[in-house]
Amino acid sequence: MIAVVDYGIGNLESIVNMVKHVGGMAQLTNDAGLLREARAIVVPGVGSFDACMVALGRSGLIDTIETRALQQSTPVLGICIGMQMMARGSEEGQQPGLGWIAADVLRLPVGPGIKIPHVGWSAVNSRPGNPLFAGADPDQRFYFVHSFHMVCDDQADIAGVGYYGAPFTAAVSRANLFGVQFHPEKSHRFGMKVLKNFLNYCGEPSRHPYDAI
Numbered sequence: 001m002i003a004v005v006d007y008g009i010g011n012l013e014s015i016v017n018m019v020k021h022v023g024g025m026a027q028l029t030n031d032a033g034l035l036r037e038a039r040a041i042v043v044p045g046v047g048s049f050d051a052c053m054v055a056l057g058r059s060g061l062i063d064t065i066e067t068r069a070l071q072q073s074t075p076v077l078g079i080c081i082g083m084q085m086m087a088r089g090s091e092e093g094q095q096p097g098l099g100w101i102a103a104d105v106l107r108l109p110v111g112p113g114i115k116i117p118h119v120g121w122s123a124v125n126s127r128p129g130n131p132l133f134a135g136a137d138p139d140q141r142f143y144f145v146h147s148f149h150m151v152c153d154d155q156a157d158i159a160g161v162g163y164y165g166a167p168f169t170a171a172v173s174r175a176n177l178f179g180v181q182f183h184p185e186k187s188h189r190f191g192m193k194v195l196k197n198f199l200n201y202c203g204e205p206s207r208h209p210y211d212a213i
Contacts, residue, residue, distance in 0.1 A: 001025045001026070001034075001037070001039060002019055002038065002039060002040050002041070002199070002202065003026075003027055003034055003038035003041050004016050004019070004026055004027065004028045004041075004042045005029070005030070005035070005042065005056075005061060005065065006028045006030040007030065007052075007059040007061065008055050009044070009046060009047060009051065009052050010045050010079070010080075010082065011044060011079075011183065011186075012028050014185045014186070015042060015044055015079065015184075015185045016028050018185040018191065018192065019042075019199070021192065022192050022195050022196045022199065023199070024196075024199045026042075030059055032061060032064040035061065035064050035068060036068065038068075038074070039202050040074060040077070040198070040202040041065060041069070041076045041077070042076075042077045042078075042079065042082075043065070043076060043078045043079070043082035044080065045080050045081030045082035045083075045084070045085060046145075048092060049084055049085070049089075049090035049092045049093045049095065049097075049105065049148070050090075050092070050093030050095045052081045052082075053085060053093075053096070054095060056085065069177060074176060075178070075201060075202045076176065076177055077178045077179070077198050078178070078180070079179075079180055079183065079184065079185075080146065080181060082179065083179025083180055084097070084148065084150055084181075085097050086099075086100040086101045086103075086177065087099070087100075087104055087105050087150055088102070088104055089104060090105035090106075091104070091105065091107060092107070092147075092148050100174075101150070101152065101157055101172055101174055101177065101179070102152065102154060103151055103152040103153060103172070105148045105149065105150050106148060107147060107148055107149075108146070108147055108149055108164065108166075108168060109165060109166050111165040113165075114164065116147050117145060117146055118145070118164045120143070121141045121143055121144075122141060122142065122144055122162045122163065122170075122182075123139070123140065123162065123163070124140055124141065124142055124161065124162050124170045124171070124182070125160065125161050126159060126160040127158065127173075130159045130160075130171075131173075131198075131200070131201045132160075132171060132178050132180070132194055132197050132198060132201070133160065133171075133194065133197065134200070135197075136193070137190065137193070140190045141190060142170070142182035142183070142187040142194075143186040143187045143191070144170075144181060145183065149168040149169055150169045150179075150181070152169060152172065157172050157174050158172060159172055159173035159178070160180075162181070162182075168181070180194065
């Protein structure tokens with residue numbers, strides 16, 4: 001079972017539905033017991049960095065999630081601000097991040113013709129061999145809604161790069177930790193492929209044939 005963390009923020013049902021659509025078993029939960037039993041954990045997030053960090057803190061689930069992620073090497077996928085929260089912090093607010101990835105979250109650079117937030121589809125150049133992008137279509141593109149981006153200390157943590165006036169980190173990966181700035185649940189077959197790859201990495205293979213994704 002893939003646990004989608006319900007801390008009151010995020011496209012919760014749409015993520016659960018997309019995981020099920022590609023053949024996985026997903027459950028929306030704010031129960032620490034279920035998180036301890038889950039094969040993998042998805043941390044969604046939309047809105048502002050501080051609001052997400054405060055809400056996650058109030059949920060009382062951070063210790064459980066960190067134990068699973070950092071001590072038990074449970075696969076974790078952060079989506080949008082769920083990815084940004086893996087960093088040390090964001091210049092959007094004052095709250096500290098989880099600090100799982102050596103990175104800071106900065107505002108997207110402004111340039112001619114560049115409107116912030118970045119809303120829409122962008123191509124992503126993924127790192128070869130990364131399990132999240134196994135079998136990636138060379139024309140893969142994903143749906144983004146963001147004003148900030150993660151800047152990693154170690155380039156090896158960057159799993160995918162997008163471009164919006166300048167290159168930005170579209171995905172990160174370190175051991176069992178994964179994050180995507182885009183919304184796979186809104187990215188049609190490309191997002192379905194990423195979620196299917198995450199299921200495969202977790203040892204949670206699809207229960208019906210989606211090999212064509």
